[in-house]
Amino acid sequence: MLTRSYDPRKVGLALQYVQLTITEGEISMSVRVDLNISLDGYATTEGGTPDNPMGEDWNKLTAAYVATKTFREWVLHDTSGNGTTGVDDRYGAEYFEGVGAEIMGAGMFGFHTFPDDPDWKGWWGEEPPFRVPVFVLSHRLRDSIDLPGGTTFHFVSATPREVLERATAAAGGKDVRVGGGVSTVREFLKAGLVDQLHVAIAPILLGRGINLWGELRAFEVGFAVRTETAESGTVHITFLRPS
């Protein structure tokens, strides 16, 4: 394995404490995944329209996260202080903490929106929320893109293991996140490369999209599991690989 995760004696303690031990250098980097899924396991951007490009399913999946103070600050650049500050926001803040590099599929970058425009910089805006090197898996190679705030998009055609080596080197000892989409995440899960899987489950049934869970029987073996519910009704489940 490329990574080591938490001391099993500490798993289950409060998040703040886990992060403290990271700061103290007791724990080396992890490969992390965080996804919003439905109760039936789907994430999707199906059903988009010009007015609602991500689709109503996506809006329902992410409503509790989008409402958080952290999302509003980091993604929408809303510094008014508005937004929820409960359990969902704690996970939202954790999302951005301790990550030194990101890996994503071509779809998450937004390649498919303007496939023939060499100047298209993805749909993450002029100041993307990642603020770290981002490795975009694509057979369509092009020059890296530097954007304000610290995000650099690199385009690579590689296996999950190969791109993870590049991202780990770029992360400088911090964690690497496999950001999405679901198909990309599933490749890393099935290859056994993920040390921490956090799903935020909206209690809705979508019945369409890409299912996260297929062919992952007994994934939980060897992981500690933390379950928690938020004020919004969202269920947070985290699988942590002990070191």
Add this chain to the structure above:
Amino acid sequence: MLTRSYDPRKVGLALQYVQLTITEGEISMSVRVDLNISLDGYATTEGGTPDNPMGEDWNKLTAAYVATKTFREWVLHDTSGNGTTGVDDRYGAEYFEGVGAEIMGAGMFGFHTFPDDPDWKGWWGEEPPFRVPVFVLSHRLRDSIDLPGGTTFHFVSATPREVLERATAAAGGKDVRVGGGVSTVREFLKAGLVDQLHVAIAPILLGRGINLWGELRAFEVGFAVRTETAESGTVHITFLRPS
């Protein structure tokens, strides 16, 4: 609809209070479902062996429930007082409260174990835990069976709506539970006949069995949802149809 469920003003209040209002007669009967499922939506008794007839998957699915004080008392007739008394036990106690009749599929009764033995009384033992009239859906009709403790098994060949009418009449104003298995429950869910769906989700991935969630897109619309986590890591999600 045959049924009415909770006053929407009361949804989300503590379970004890909801049950109090039932006792006071403010709320009429509900059709209830309670199932143990995996994170990927499966319930199953696949993989059984002579030594372990329900299979290891079933044992993992139900481990937290089987450990409760209520299960030990009601199902195993263990009056020692042993067993867990936390959130899982509270749901376990709720399972048996306020139910006046039960509906189950032939498989849950145990028809398939000794299909040709007219004296076979199912695998629920000499004193089954239901203690109410139980309507077993089967094309194999036979005489009703009275057992100690108040359980009577009736065998009926009928549609979900027809058997629900019979069970409702037998329940005397109390709730009717559709007990299982998953295929039977899915028929009632898809027909819109269920007022309260409670799933106890074990944070494990089975990847095989019968999936509860297929073809139930947007089931949650029109239901209030309550999510809660237990000390065991089990996630309890309840969909309640407001009256």
